[in-house]
Amino acid sequence: MEGGNVTRRDFIKTAAVVGASVLAVQAVGRGEARAAEEAKTAAKAATATAAGGGTKKVADVLKVAREKMYPRCRVCPECDGVACSGEVPGMGGLDSGRAFRNNLQALAKYDLKMRTFHDVKKPDTSVTIFGAKLSMPILSGITGGVTYNMGLGGKVGEDEYAEGIIGGCVLAGTIGFAADGIGDPLATYETRLKTVAKYKGRAVAQIKPRSQADIIQRIRLIEATGAPFFAIDIDSAGRAARALPGQTVEPKTLEQLREIARSTKLPFVVKGVMTPEEAVAAYKVGAAGIVVSNHGGRVLDHTPGTAQVLPAIADKVKGKMTIFVDGGIRYGADVLKMLALGADAVLVGRPLVRGSVGGGAEGVAAILKKMQDELVVAMTLTGTADVKKVSRDILA
Template identity: 35%
Template sequence: MSAAPGRPKQTRTAALQGEGSPVNTAPLSVEQIPAGVVTLADHEAHARTRLDDNAWAYFSGGAGDEFTLRANCSAWNERLLNPRVLQPLAGGHTRVKLLGRTLAHPVLLAPVAYQRMAHAGGEVASAYAAAALGAGMVLSTQASFPLETVADAIAADPIRGPLWFQLYIQPDRGFTRELVQRAERAGYEALVLTVDAPTSGARDRERRTNFHLPAHISAVNLAGMAAPAQRTLQPGQSALFDDLLATAPTWEDVAWLQSITRLPVVLKGVLHPDDARQAAALGVGGVIVSNHGGRTLDTLPATASVLPRIVQAVAGELPVLVDGGIRRGTDILKAMALGASAVLVGRPYLYGLANAGALGVAHVLRLLRDELEIAMALCGCRTLAQAGPHLLFRPD
């Protein structure tokens, strides 16, 4: 793949330091982790000082009263670890296998739209960081950099994790097909179909701030797509159900997507066991237990609570990933003990991006990796293959 016009090729170290690339907009020549930032919670607190009210409402807000947003984090905290002592730990590691690849650790960057609102480097900076730390990355359909530019930035990196493309099926199925073909040509290794957001949630924070995209930021990968024809509604018809959702995707569209691509299709947003079983019956590549970070429908259960049911429903037929509320390495270990194949993080790395560009994202990933190793060692767990329900404390 050729380099994107106007963006010089550079080493991974230079990219992380913000040298000679769009990932550096700080007043210092080299971006640094802010003093005192040593946890993901610290990154969040500092990012609030870096993001304006408009961007903060978009990235941090949830739907409705944000019950699910809060529950995602608290549900992991409520699960307690049950360590073993004096276990052999020499040769331990965090490696896992996922969709035919061996990953250095089970952490992927979840799809987050419009990352240039947080930092000029946007998704390119996040991709550099993911590659440097061996993490997987899922690029959003609504990325603020072209999907080809992001893929090209890390294509030659020998230690990078998998690069997946998150997809919203568009009303124009022909445009969707072209988008899939672009992702295939660019070297993406899987399609992550978001299935839990046929419409946006009622996000009160965004409404209070009158959220709007800055003039220089857009969903560039959707450029050129024709606007759907507006339907004439009859009296009593709904503008949502009878117009906007008239072409909403169904299970038939999942099968159609599988028929037009050679890439595995992973369904993101599965919470019901019956949906998990239907996904397995279709032979999808995997499912992601997700409530969209609490951004779509409020009062959904926390993903930590749903994960065991989905794992049981698919009975090992396909990988089960989980996102939502992961803030510590202990959360990752708990997810693996509950049967997850890997986890995704969203808001935490966005906060790192806002704080220090690619270096901030890398710092978030490093913290999670280090904390995971510590948690494993202190639980007597040498590899993640040894993680299971026995690692979780159950009171009598």
């Protein structure tokens, strides 16, 4: 709004704030405390919207994402790894692309039992992860490589992209990840961590499975940001051949993992666990959490879908450590299925890449909000009151 010229968009924003505030005043006049509280919440939400939080429509975000990323990402109506099969670098799954598709197929093997005779009217989607209270059990996945993977050289910078992911997660009431690129020198990583520090306590960082000394050096930097935990994507070890001269990525022995866990008070999450044996081993060496993940099918072809391996893993470590899962999660119903299979929370990769590229923080928040709305519907129609207590029995 400048020089007295009110745009239609500004008018709608202002009207929403004023309208909600009037409702609050009216409700107080009627002495209806609860209605007043709800109206106040609406006013707050409208104010947040006017300030730029959550005004974008998902369809618009996807349109812009397609314009910016095509042909690296075609932004298909169903992000299922078919069109982009074998495109790594790119957005696809490695080689035959089977591991990416397996993620969606494993989830599709489960359906939900619809139950409507119950009193679940307002399902609770909130969770607490390592002391951080989140509005939903959905965090951002770990994604990076705006030029290498997304073909965005010159259009969107790596830090701008990370700001979109993390800022959008914070807008939606959850947590976002900053990525560590294999070829990134320490100075680049330090810049990325400034975004994590900016959202103190609401952002986390990942480290590649570098040399022990390099990992511990990066852990010290993460500790200073206020991040509630950190993760190492141990499954990136197969990319050793691609590491730049002077940079190492390597598989880790149990002794090395123990050394990492003992080097810090921050909870250590191991990303890329696909068997019950390695989940138990991660627990024994002192990891506080795991991400059941095949890296979106990008590191080893022919790995099973994560929904297939999750139940056996949860049977061994549920309640002892935090279980995250990712891979092929596109809708709120997918989130609910993963929780029923034993996850405490999920990570969403490619859909939020589209969000950040297509709409920055608001784009990411719009996609997360849509998934949360779908989750609420799925919980209501399966009789699930609380995301912290999801029964496997809701699966058909």
